[in-house]
Amino acid sequence: xxxxxxxxxxxxxxxxxxTGAYAKTFKMATNxxxxxxxxxxxxxxAKTVEEKTDGRVKIKIFANSVLGGxxxxxxxxxKGVVDLGLVNSAALENVIPAYGxxxxxxxxxxxxxxxxxxxxxxxxxxLFEEAAKHNFAPLGYMSSGFRSLYMTKPIASVDxxxxxxxxxxxxxxxIEMLKNFGAVPTPISFGELYSAMQQxxxxxxxxGLAGLWSAKFGEVAKYALKTEQTRLTDFVLTSLKFxxxxxxDDLKIVNxxxxxxxxxxxxxxxxxxxxxxxxxxxxxxVKVVDVDKAPLxxxxxxxxxxxxxxxAKAALxxxxxxxxxxxxx
Numbered sequence: 001x002x003x004x005x006x007x008x009x010x011x012x013x014x015x016x017x018x019t020g021a022y023a024k025t026f027k028m029a030t031n032x033x034x035x036x037x038x039x040x041x042x043x044x045x046a047k048t049v050e051e052k053t054d055g056r057v058k059i060k061i062f063a064n065s066v067l068g069g070x071x072x073x074x075x076x077x078x079k080g081v082v083d084l085g086l087v088n089s090a091a092l093e094n095v096i097p098a099y100g101x102x103x104x105x106x107x108x109x110x111x112x113x114x115x116x117x118x119x120x121x122x123x124x125x126x127l128f129e130e131a132a133k134h135n136f137a138p139l140g141y142m143s144s145g146f147r148s149l150y151m152t153k154p155i156a157s158v159d160x161x162x163x164x165x166x167x168x169x170x171x172x173x174x175i176e177m178l179k180n181f182g183a184v185p186t187p188i189s190f191g192e193l194y195s196a197m198q199q200x201x202x203x204x205x206x207x208g209l210a211g212l213w214s215a216k217f218g219e220v221a222k223y224a225l226k227t228e229q230t231r232l233t234d235f236v237l238t239s240l241k242f243x244x245x246x247x248x249d250d251l252k253i254v255n256x257x258x259x260x261x262x263x264x265x266x267x268x269x270x271x272x273x274x275x276x277x278x279x280x281x282x283x284x285x286v287k288v289v290d291v292d293k294a295p296l297x298x299x300x301x302x303x304x305x306x307x308x309x310x311x312a313k314a315a316l317x318x319x320x321x322x323x324x325x326x327x328x329x
Contacts, residue, residue: 074087
């Protein structure tokens with residue numbers, strides 16, 4: 001009789017496991033809209049992970065800054081309160097200065113250069129090796145498209161940004177870049193940008209031109225310069241607690257799924273950005289001007305010279321130049 005009960009109990013446990021009743025739901029924070037490029041990639045990641053783990057790993061996404069700005073929920077990731085989060089390279093350079101190298105303007109001149117660099121194991125190691133010291137673990141990267149400039153007032157060339165207040169992120173690299181461009185960098189949270197442009201607090205912003213449609217910035221900012229100065233990289237980070245809470249087999253699946261997202265994110269971002277920008281042009285009347293980037297590239301050369309003074313940054317910068325076939329002059 002006792003043996004029968006044991007067998008019955010084991011069968012119940014196996015049945016529970018097979019139906020995914022031991023599934024755990026993990027909390028993921030982002031500051032992007034669900035319909036944005038990054039939002040769509042994250043949704044695909046969460047859906048695929050749940051399918052491939054037979055429901056054992058479920059990820060609930062809190063999008064559009066519901067859990068605060070990136071640095072707010074990054075701190076919660078470090079504490080193990082939030083399990084996963086989308087944090088970009090501009091925010092991370094405030095924690096690990098080496099991330100400032102991939103934020104340098106015109107460090108990536110084409111999508112092909114970007115893809116080659118971010119796929120390089122040496123570069124990934126340089127970016128990820130200090131993460132554990134700061135109580136987080138990166139899953140990997142997701143590409144956003146190139147960032148340019150858009151404004152609420154007519155602009156026809158790079159000369160028109162001189163003295164203009166442009167919103168940027170709280171990143172030393174981005175702030176210095178806009179100063180070198182001749183603009184007045186004004187750090188404002190992404191969630192406050194629409195109203196800041198509407199009320200004249202800023203004259204415009206640097207950012208992905210797809211946001212003119214996906215975030216409806218094109219309703220107030222009708223003019224854009226296609227400067228393509230940076231390619232901001234989004235990283236999905238996990239808490240150390242998350243790494244311990246998921247079984248080794250399921251963690252392997254999570255990493256494999258995200259590696260696939262990373263691989264296709266460059267083309268995905270380019271296609272999505274182009275599609276949304278065209279919608280902003282067609283539906284919101286946004287005007288986009290192609291510009292000669294040479295003057296802007298020249299203006300930021302001092303930033304490269306300054307980075308070369310830091311041994312850690314210099315090593316990463318030289319590695320990237322080697323991959324791209326460039327030399328530092």
